[in-house]
Amino acid sequence: MNEVPATLGAIRRIGFLTLNEYTMIALSSAIEVLRMANRLSGQPHYSWTILTPDGRSASSSNGLSFADAKTYDDAGDLDMVLVCGGTNVEKFVNDKVINLLRRIAHDGIVLGGLCTGTYALVKSGLLDGYKCTVHWENMAGLREFHSRVQFQEELFVIDRDRVTCTGGIAPVDMMLSVVKCAFGKTLVADISNQFILERVRDGFDRQHIPLAARLGFSHSALVDIAALMEANFEEPLTAVELAKLAGLSLRQVQRMFQVSLETTPTKYYLQLRLRRARELLLQSQMSITQIAISCGFQSTCHFSKSYRALYGRTPRSERQPHSAVTEFSAPLPLRKATSRVRMSSN
Known part of the structure; x- marks a missing residue:
């Protein structure tokens, strides 16, 4: 690219x-x-x-x-x-x-x-x-x-x-x-x-486009669901949970994503988490294991496979050109987060 x-x-x-x-x-x-x-x-x-x-x-x-x-x-x-x-x-x-x-x-x-x-x-x-x-x-x-x-x-x-x-x-x-x-x-x-640049951004770096701007504010339910996804990376919500919190049926949510974004809720959620993982790989000193945890992956193997499918390279090779970014020597064990962010009822 x-x-x-x-x-x-x-x-x-x-x-x-x-x-x-x-x-x-x-x-x-x-x-x-x-x-x-x-x-x-x-x-x-x-x-x-x-x-x-x-x-x-x-x-x-x-x-x-x-x-x-x-x-x-x-x-x-x-x-x-x-x-x-x-x-x-x-x-x-x-x-x-x-x-x-x-x-x-x-x-x-x-x-x-x-x-x-x-x-x-x-x-x-x-x-x-x-x-x-x-x-x-x-x-x-x-x-x-x-x-x-x-x-x-x-x-x-x-x-x-x-x-x-x-x-x-x-x-x-x-x-x-x-x-x-x-x-x-x-x-x-x-x-x-x-120029004191932390890193040179390349063809894999995307501008962050607010979903409301991409779809228009008439798609408020979809925007709210996407906000829930972004607030729950470490312990991802299921599609059923997202639908329930939005006051919609699973079928309605699936249809909204397909019609407006031409994808499924699960695939969209995964791309959000992988985009966040890439930011952490390039901009932090967190280990690959820690990043996998914070982005909701059950294992580093699953994380690496998903990352490569989207970006064409492994998380480890992503870091190779960026010598300033190093990993901690002691990776944390995989664990589950203790809480999730929910949609406000107000």
Whole structure:
């Protein structure tokens, strides 16, 4: 997943097409990776240019703007153009922007989106047949009207000559993948150390999308059941117990999950627990046995088998690239939790 094409390793000149009210943190996160790559390598490997459709500076959502902006025609040769959007991106994606993006694509330049910049590429038809991602607040609406686009929930997605990521600091992880393709793991590790990153997130990392945002608040019963699941990882509730606490029949609960999420309550619950397990593997010093216990698995063997089925690797191999994370020498015996969190009756 998110295997970087070899052609991306040749990218050196990057244009950031800023739309009005773009998110500054996403733009600066991407640029800082390039700046640090140059600094640590001692070579000007990367150059970047701020672009706008008309050459006039765009204002970010925090009111700041770059004094120097260029049009695409004035920017010179570019290898990649990344569209930078913000909360109200739909207001600024007009015919002029769409025609410009189509022209850039026709020129054979790699295209991408930071935060809601993906919205502009979708509306331009430039992500039809591609996998991509976008901030979760925009995903549901886009997915409903653009069936030819394969929306993913990962933090960033690289599919051939399209690179997209969500908001916040996700551009750091995406650009580190691009740097890694060109200059290898050592430079990426050095950049991460300079930024004091606990770890570099990869293609298995997903943005957490609140279920209410994914389904809409009209599915309140399903949202409540999912909340019960998340509150009861160590001693998982059965489907019958979940249905009873929600005041529904088991058949009703099963149907809700199938219709709305295309899965069963049991499979959805397992994915939640495994996602939590991955967070603990990468972000804590808990032993694998302790993590298995805290995520409701009866044995480390069952945990390892389930984890590998979802992520394609074992819990132990997940930790191998992350030397800072170590296990306690004495694993705890498997046990059951003493209490469960129940749905409030209020």
